[in-house]
Amino acid sequence: xxxxxxxxxxxxxxxxxxxxxxxxxxxxxxxxxAVTLVQLRPPNESIAAADGAGRFERVVALEKDRSYTPSxxxxxxxxxxxxxxxxxxxxxxxxxxxxLLLEQPFxxxxxxxxxxxxxxxxxxxxxxxxxxxxxxxxxESELMRRYAATEANWPKRLAARRTATxxxxxxxxxxxxxxVHTVASAREREVLLARSPxxxxxxxxxxxxxxxxxxxxxxxxxxxxKRSLLxxxxxxxxxxxxxxxxxxxxxxxxxxxxxxDLIFTIVGREPVPEIRNLASGSVRVTGTVDxxxxxxxxxxxxxxxxxxxxxxxLKILEAMAAGVPVISTALGAEGIEVTNDTNILLADxxxxxxxxxxxxxxxxxxxxxxxxxxxxxVAQKYDxxxxxxxxxxxxQERIAAARP
Numbered sequence: 001x002x003x004x005x006x007x008x009x010x011x012x013x014x015x016x017x018x019x020x021x022x023x024x025x026x027x028x029x030x031x032x033x034a035v036t037l038v039q040l041r042p043p044n045e046s047i048a049a050a051d052g053a054g055r056f057e058r059v060v061a062l063e064k065d066r067s068y069t070p071s072x073x074x075x076x077x078x079x080x081x082x083x084x085x086x087x088x089x090x091x092x093x094x095x096x097x098x099x100l101l102l103e104q105p106f107x108x109x110x111x112x113x114x115x116x117x118x119x120x121x122x123x124x125x126x127x128x129x130x131x132x133x134x135x136x137x138x139x140e141s142e143l144m145r146r147y148a149a150t151e152a153n154w155p156k157r158l159a160a161r162r163t164a165t166x167x168x169x170x171x172x173x174x175x176x177x178x179x180v181h182t183v184a185s186a187r188e189r190e191v192l193l194a195r196s197p198x199x200x201x202x203x204x205x206x207x208x209x210x211x212x213x214x215x216x217x218x219x220x221x222x223x224x225x226k227r228s229l230l231x232x233x234x235x236x237x238x239x240x241x242x243x244x245x246x247x248x249x250x251x252x253x254x255x256x257x258x259x260x261d262l263i264f265t266i267v268g269r270e271p272v273p274e275i276r277n278l279a280s281g282s283v284r285v286t287g288t289v290d291x292x293x294x295x296x297x298x299x300x301x302x303x304x305x306x307x308x309x310x311x312x313x314l315k316i317l318e319a320m321a322a323g324v325p326v327i328s329t330a331l332g333a334e335g336i337e338v339t340n341d342t343n344i345l346l347a348d349x350x351x352x353x354x355x356x357x358x359x360x361x362x363x364x365x366x367x368x369x370x371x372x373x374x375x376x377x378v379a380q381k382y383d384x385x386x387x388x389x390x391x392x393x394x395x396q397e398r399i400a401a402a403r404p
């Protein structure tokens with residue numbers, strides 16, 4: 001079986017949620033069949049060093065047009081295509097993709113998300129059309145509507161509402177362009193089935209490389225008390241920016257008063273000025289780090305104070321794999337099969353977050369119970385290898401159904 005795996009971005013380095021999902025799903029498929037990994041890159045972006053590329057049959061980077069040009073921004077406002085789709089639409093890249101698909105036969109193509117909608121028609125128009133599976137990282141129209149609901153700047157709010165409407169229409173075209181889709185949660189599956197009941201929609205959640213975190217478990221607890229309340233996430237992403245700034249202003253002062261030795265540690269790439277300005281004696285902003293493992297090792301708990309956004313939170317799965325208790329808002333834990341007080345503590349306001357931390361601080365049995373249950377959950381349901389096997393079976397079924 002030969003699969004072409006099409007990504008909107010380069011997957012190396014895998015430092016964002018989208019890149020991690022792309023890399024690990026493609027990697028898991030490559031362990032089971034021949035995979036050609038195709039990545040789009042803007043004109044000013046160099047081809048990234050591809051660590052572990054040898055597992056793929058071929059790795060290709062197609063240059064696309066520039067994003068956020070004035071004409072694309074204007075077209076994105078007046079429609080019919082939303083800016084997130086226009087930013088990745090490129091005749092040059094489409095021609096390159098067509099040549100690849102004509103050079104050798106592919107049994108299947110995996111298309112990573114709504115951003116690549118403009119390439120779907122070309123794949124469907126091939127003389128020998130491969131079986132297509134579309135993978136949804138999020139339902140982008142939902143994310144945009146949630147963003148619009150919390151945006152105080154009215155021009156940005158209006159633009160977000162308009163983009164959400166156009167995204168929803170584009171998502172309907174994406175559903176019509178392929179019969180089989182994968183999503184990150186059961187809730188998202190129900191949302192898409194309500195829009196398009198005839199589609200075959202499977203759940204392939206986000207995952208975690210559980211074996212990578214075993215060294216933290218093997219080392220056991222450090223001699224000194226853990227003093228870090230940790231947040232991990234890309235700090236140029238609006239949902240993370242909103243959640244972290246809200247937590248730092250609304251919840252952290254009372255937490256710091258109750259636990260003066262605790263440090264709020266914000267780990268993530270490209271922190272915007274709003275995040276960098278939070279740094280103080282009790283708040284640490286690291287920026288990009290080479291390895292997150294030392295930060296999980298030193299964490300008393302992981303906090304996920306998200307109020308907007310969607311999808312399955314990789315930061316929660318990583319924390320559980322590392323054996324670190326997680327405190328999250330209900331929306332932050334959306335899409336993961338967690339149970340409050342069993343493998344996570346859910347808290348939606350500053351008082352609830354403080355109460356959860358106080359419980360953890362005084363109850364070491366609760367710490368151990370949450371850590372053990374979290375590790376078990378990710379090992380059974382969210383390990384990338386387990387998810388890769390499920391995705392491989394989806395492709396097998398789709399390819400068999402598409403053959404005469």
